[in-house]
Amino acid sequence: MGTLGMAVFKQQRVEDFYDIGEELGSGQFAIVKRCKEKSTGVEYAAKFIKKRQSRASRRGVRREEIEREVDILQELQHPNIITLHDVYENRTDMVLILELVSGGELFDFLAQKESLSEEEATEFIKQILSGVQYLHSKKIAHFDLKPENIMLLDNNIQRPRIKLIDFGLAHRIKDGVEFKNIFGTPEFVAPEIVNYEQLGLEADMWSIGVITYILLSGASPFLGDSKQETLANISAVNFEFDEEFFGSTSELAKSFIRQLLVKDTRKRLKIQDALNHPWIKPVNPRQALVRRQSVVNIENFRRQYARRRWQLSFRIVALCNHLTRMMKKGHTKTQDKPKMGYVGRTVAMFERECESDQEEEGVPRRPRTRKRSSTS
Numbered sequence: 001m002g003t004l005g006m007a008v009f010k011q012q013r014v015e016d017f018y019d020i021g022e023e024l025g026s027g028q029f030a031i032v033k034r035c036k037e038k039s040t041g042v043e044y045a046a047k048f049i050k051k052r053q054s055r056a057s058r059r060g061v062r063r064e065e066i067e068r069e070v071d072i073l074q075e076l077q078h079p080n081i082i083t084l085h086d087v088y089e090n091r092t093d094m095v096l097i098l099e100l101v102s103g104g105e106l107f108d109f110l111a112q113k114e115s116l117s118e119e120e121a122t123e124f125i126k127q128i129l130s131g132v133q134y135l136h137s138k139k140i141a142h143f144d145l146k147p148e149n150i151m152l153l154d155n156n157i158q159r160p161r162i163k164l165i166d167f168g169l170a171h172r173i174k175d176g177v178e179f180k181n182i183f184g185t186p187e188f189v190a191p192e193i194v195n196y197e198q199l200g201l202e203a204d205m206w207s208i209g210v211i212t213y214i215l216l217s218g219a220s221p222f223l224g225d226s227k228q229e230t231l232a233n234i235s236a237v238n239f240e241f242d243e244e245f246f247g248s249t250s251e252l253a254k255s256f257i258r259q260l261l262v263k264d265t266r267k268r269l270k271i272q273d274a275l276n277h278p279w280i281k282p283v284n285p286r287q288a289l290v291r292r293q294s295v296v297n298i299e300n301f302r303r304q305y306a307r308r309r310w311q312l313s314f315r316i317v318a319l320c321n322h323l324t325r326m327m328k329k330g331h332t333k334t335q336d337k338p339k340m341g342y343v344g345r346t347v348a349m350f351e352r353e354c355e356s357d358q359e360e361e362g363v364p365r366r367p368r369t370r371k372r373s374s375t376s
Contacts, residue, residue, distance in 0.1 A: 008087065009070075009087050009088065009089040009094060010086070010087065010088045010089065011088075011089060011090075012088065013088075013090065014035075014046065014088040014090070014095045014097075017037065017038055017039070018035040018036060018037055018038060018044070018046060018097065019035060019036045019038060020033050020034075020035050020046060021033060021034035021035060021036065022034050024045060027166075029049060029050045029059075029060055029061050030047055030048060030049045030050070030061075031047075031048045032045050032046065032047045032048075033045070033046050033048070034046075034100070035097070037097075043100050044085055044097050044098060044099065044100050045097075045098045045099070045100045045101070046095055046096070046097055046098075047095065047096040047097075047098055048093045048094075048095050049061055049066055049093060049094045049095070049096065050092060050093055051063060051066070051092060051093060051094060053092075061168075063094075065168070066094045068170075068171070069096075069167050069168050069170065070084065070087055070094075070096065072140060072167055072170050072172070073096070073167055075138065075140075076134070076135075076138075076140075078130075078131055078134040079130075079161060080127050080128070080130050080131035080134075080161065080162050080163060080164060081131050081134065081135070081163065081164050082098055082099050082101060082151075082163050082164065082165045082167075083098065083099040084096060084097070084098055084099075085097040085098060085099065099153075099163070101151045101152070101153055101163045101165060102153075102154065103151060103152030103153055103154045103155035103156075103160055104151065104152055104155055105147060105148060105150065105151060105152075106124060106147065106150045106151065106152055106160075106162060107147040107150075107214075107215070107305060109152055109155050109160065110124075110215070110296075110298075110301065111298075111301065111302045111305060111306075113298060114298065115295065115298060116295065116296040116298055116301075117291070117292055117293070117294065117295050117296070118216075118249075118250055118252075118253055118279070118291045118292075118294040118295065118296065119288075119291045119292045121215055121216065121296055122279060122280055122291065123159065124162060124215070125208075125212060125215070125280065126275070126280055127161070127162040128145075128150060128162060128164070128208060128211070129208070129271065129274055129275050129280065130275075131162070131163075131164045132145070132164075132204055132205075132208065132271055133271045133272070133275060135164075135170075135204075136201045136204070136270075136271045138172075139172055139173045139174070139201070140170055140171070140172055140173070141170065141171055141173055141199070141200065141201050141203060141204055142164065142167065142169070142170050142204050142207075143169040143170060143171060143183065143184055143199075143203060143204070144166055144168070144169040144170075144183075144184050144185065144188075145164070145188065145204055145207035145208060145211065146185050146187070146188045146207065146210075146211065147211060147214065148166075149164060149165050149166045150162060150163075150164060150165075150211070151163045151164075151165050169183050169184060171199075173199075173200050173201055178198060179198065179199050179200075180196055180197065180198060180199060181193070181199060182196060184203075186227055186230050186231060186234075187210070187220055187222065187223050187230060188206075188207045188210050188211070189203070189206075189207075189234065190202065190203040190206035190207065190234075190265075191206070191234055191235050191237065191263050192265060194231050194234050194235050195235060200265065201270075201271070202265040202268050202270075204271075205260050205268050205269055205270065205271065205274065206260060206261065206268065208260055208274065209221075209256075209257050209259075209260025209261040210222070210261070212253075212256065212257050212260070213239070213257050213261075214305070215296070215301075216245075216246065216249055216253060216257075216296055216301075217242075217245035217246055217249070217296075217297070217300065217301065217304060218245070218297075218300055218301035218302065218303065218304025218305040218307075219242070219245045219304045221233075221239035221261065222234045222238070222239060237261060237262070237263045239261060241254055244300075245297070245300060245304065247297075248294060248295055248296075248297060249294060249296075250279070250290050250291060250294040252278055252279040252287060252290060252291060252294075253279050253291075253294065255277070255278075255279065256274070256277050256279040256280070259273075259277070260274065279291065
């Protein structure tokens with residue numbers, strides 16, 4: 001068995017202990033499939049993560065990164081965080097056996113609703129905050145909070161339970177230890193990531209501000225017409241509450257977002273402050289009434305969110321196609337690469353995503369869909 005701290009990777013064949021079923025979703029280097037434990041009949045999600053086979057390769061995930069994810073997941077036990085059940089390893093993959101989260105994405109669920117009050121919206125935000133509070137109490141930052149990683153355990157009940165998933169970028173934050181990185185999804189990353197500055201738990205709070213903005217409007221606060229424009233908007237904290245999208249939004253909700261989308265990490269709301277904000281926890285009947293009477297424009301949410309998803313898909317495909325053509329023409333030699341400012345670093349990040357899409361050329365692939373289930 002391979003070990004790291006408490007992490008134990010079983011060397012047996014996962015197929016000997018689980019019946020592997022349909023594919024539920026796929027990511028950059030991972031495929032998630034439904035599975036059933038033979039000894040109990042309980043269903044789980046098996047996440048097959050492709051291992052990087054050599055230091056020179058860019059294909060697959062480095063072993064230490066998978067071990068870090070598993071090490072963190074094994075420590076987590078919270079109602080709003082996905083649970084790790086078991087881990088296996090074979091020659092090409094590490095396999096995480098995870099709680100089956102089959103209710104789909106929160107935002108897809110909300111888009112189906114006829115109406116949504118801010119009071120109802122805060123019930124979902126409160127669950128997100130509860131999961132993040134648990135992580136932050138353990139000095140763990142998620143670093144990839146976004147709508148696609150906020151899932152529902154079951155969407156067939158009146159008040160579905162939220163599950164935070166995908167801990168591939170999660171890190172333990174250690175006092176006095178410098179930690180800088182360029183990672184995450186550009187639309188949701190904090191300015192300190194864009195500017196390659198010291199990172200901490202505060203980055204998650206920024207992401208929650210972006211998520212809340214989108215939840216209330218369907219629009220994205222910083223998304224520009226290009227990746228460069230998006231990053232510039234984030235660095236400048238360039239956003240506004242357009243009357244078209246926020247005409248029926250309460251000042252309490254706007255205050256919550258404003259206090260999260262703050263560039264100075266020292267002034268940004270911390271997790272306990274967010275939980276105690278009057279929009280989340282009203283301090284008097286008037287605030288509770290305002291929250292109950294203020295509504296999310298669901299029609300606009302559906303329209304804007306669908307448009308946003310289409311734009312993101314189109315831009316990523318277009319950028320990958322462009323970079324692929326550049327690489328084939330030999331235009332991405334070291335001397336031709338842009339200076340590694342925040343724009344250059346983000347382009348490099350997307351180059352890595354494009355490389356993953358070219359992995360194992362010649363192997364037929366099904367078109368990717370938006371079908372999602374649990375991916376730790």
